[in-house]
Amino acid sequence: MRELSYDAAVIGGGAAGMAAALEIRAAGLSCVVLEREEHLGGILLQCVHNGFGLIEFDEELSGPEFAERMEEKFRASGADAYLGVTVMDVEDPGDRKVLFGYSAEHGILRVSVRAVVLAMGCRERNRGNIRIPGARPAGVYTAGLAQRLVNMEGYLPGKDVVIIGSGDIGLIMARRMSWAGARVHGVVEILPYPSGLTRNIVQCLHDFGIPLYLSHLTSGIFGGDRVESVEIAPIEDGAVRFEKAFRIPCDTVLLSVGLVPENELSKKMGVELNPMTNGPWTDSMMMTNVPGIFAAGNVLHVHDLVDYVAEEARRAGAACARWIRGERPGRELRVKAGPNVRYAAPCRVGPEAPNKLYLRTLIVKNDAVLEVRLDNRVIQSRKKPHVQPSEMISVTLDPKDLADAGPDSTIEIAIL
Amino acid sequence: MGSKNFEGGAYDVAIIGAGVCGANIARRLSQYELKVILLDKEADVSFGTSKANSGIVHGGFHHSPKYLKARLEVQGALMFDRLHRELGFPFRRCGIVVAALHEDEMRVVDQLYRQGVENGVIGIEMCSRERMLELEPKLNPDTVGGLYAPAGGIVEPYRFVFSLVESAQRNGVEVRTSFKAERAEREGDLWRIRAEDGASLSARYVVNAAGLFADEVSRAFGAEDYTIRARKGEYYLLDRMTRARPDRVVFPVPTSVSKGMLVVPTVEGTVLIGPTAEMTDDKSDTATTRERLEMILGNARAMIPAISENDVITSFAGQRPVLEEDFHIEPSGKVPAFIHVAGIQSPGLTASPAIGEYVKDLLKEAGLRLVEKPGYDPVLPDRPRMFDIDHYQADALVARDPAYGNIVCRCEKVSEAEIVAAIRAGHTTLDGIKYFTRAQMGRCQGGFCTYKILKILMRETGMSWDRITKRGGGSELLSGRL
Structure with a gap:
């Protein structure tokens, strides 16, 4: 059995996995991506149509082009990737986590790491x-x-x-x-x-x-x-x-x-899932309930655009690196899905830094209003010309709006 | 399977129908110096009733001792341990409970218990409510009592058939699929059997184990005229992640027509609920219906309340061949050297090893000389499955054959090497590979692995893309090349 050791491992080499790995490397930590297919890029590779990359690359790309651009960045970052490796098991004996990856080329890989980012994507119903x-x-x-x-x-x-x-x-x-x-x-x-x-x-x-x-x-x-x-x-x-x-x-x-986040491996590790998303509950550092296990992309909740996946995974990768360096979540506020909101992710935020949240509404409506309340006090109100369940909505919380949050404060997001 | 020509003379025995009965008969006969051929009209063995049933080794208490099927059920059930050791198909004696939800059902439970004792079932016991909930904690707390048959078990029906057929083949039995026996005539002491496509062969004895189509086969041979009717059973399959998986097979109290709908913890870790029981005129009708599937969920929840529709990964239906109350296993009174094995509905799978024995004796009585074969080997070589082994065993296996490291089906943990083994064992349709390996059978239902299996199938067999089918016939998967 071949033994490998890294600071962090990312399970899945699609857009989310590569983006998370980039940030882990940018923080100066070693990182390996384990990908079950023979190529990086995940499902992007079969999405030959255009419409990707407007946020991440500031131009419109096809799926394979987006994947290729990501891979260039990924290769330049110095992260390692093992392809054709299916992670079958993660053991958590204490200080380090041990991943078992199955591969025809390498046999069984035993990968020892301090933290894991889940980026396995989703499957079709x-x-x-x-x-x-x-x-x-x-x-x-x-x-x-x-x-x-x-x-x-x-x-x-x-x-x-x-x-x-x-x-x-x-x-x-x-x-x-x-x-x-x-x-x-x-x-x-x-x-x-x-x-x-x-x-x-x-x-x-x-x-x-x-x-x-x-x-x-x-x-x-x-x-x-x-x-x-x-x-x-x-x-x-x-x-x-x-x-x-x-x-x-x-x-x-x-x-x-419909799509379902693929969390069978996560469940085996003891990761708890939010029944509204079928993805893990995460805290303000995008960490699951299992310390040292982070999640981003479609394994966390199903996104509509890969650019959002990459953005979210960058945050998860960066948070994972900070966690490895010893940072822990500080004071956290709970985020609650209010009227007409199916879910908001992540479900906890730290009030000291800006927080980006993704949410999905339950309704189709023109001239809607997105409202963020802190303990029933409106701290943000934005007009939305049109909302519908298929289009993800993002909202950024300003730390100064959260300044007077108490220890039991709750943020509620509503679409009205 | 079986591209061979039928040269080299007549067969001693031709068995028509490669379901669980035909397979057991073939394997039993493979112990003797006989030339035996097993025929099936489908593209693979076990593609009829034997692939879509509950997969239960029954407890021997459902049928009155006056029936042949009760006797064969109890005998057959006892034969499974040895067969399992020799053939390695998935099998476990998890026990069966019959749960009574009302006091008045306990009268029927009492009757089942006495029937079981009369049939000679070992270990059967009547249970109080407390004992029932101890045996099966997921049962509805309103259970008032029931019956426990500890020797009852679960088996993967198609892999049972596959392993029997493989063992028979290793001991000299020929298998020919896509052979639909349409006509037959006597040629001296022989039967000349003609297939739809013009192929023909001759045999001294014929066993009609054609399941739903035993009536057509009987008529083709000029034997007794009877009608097999089909009774459809619909099922739901639940993900192995479900919290509703019981430890034992859970039966309701039966009615006069059916054993009722059960909750089966399958030997592979999923949960099967069903079947319904509905007569149909169309023997090819394995469609499921919305109403019946809702009924299954309702019935199953009455016994195991934790069952959730969110755990459903697929539904399917099978058909039972219905002739008369009892099995119809006897030599034809009308034509020579022709044995009926017809109307084998529940508990046919359980009884099938004993049916193999029984039919062997009928053939002997009919004049077939049985001489034991010195080289007979009952044991199939062990075929490793990634699902069953730990990381260190897996590592050793991959070192031997790297294809074990390539996980093709992530849901059921099936490697490329296992897919290749299935193809080399003659399973060259997507369904055949599915039943042999479980690839495509898990929660994604082939969403991720189908194209990989297609490629492996083309590579291993040399078939072109337009010949790849789901289950033979006109079930092609692809319609064009871009």
């Missing part, structure tokens, strides 16, 4: 998770798997496609499949509003004349060996109208029904 009944023919794929097959492996998974769920990957795949010569017969969304970004609705559906069925439940997938049709039923006034159900003939179903 699948048919079983949303319990679509019906037959089990070939031709049902998650949108991300289809994206991988088309963009990286060069295969077309099918020719007549129905997309279930209006998440961003599904919308982007509607366009991608159309470009590849397939016919996309519709995108079916159970909610009355789309789950993906507005720009994707316009650019991927409207521009291609693909119908979007809002407020429709997918009531069945049918077919023998291969998918033959999908049955959908409208939802009216909160009730599914099964008598109005109809079938859309197709040979392929792509599912874009």
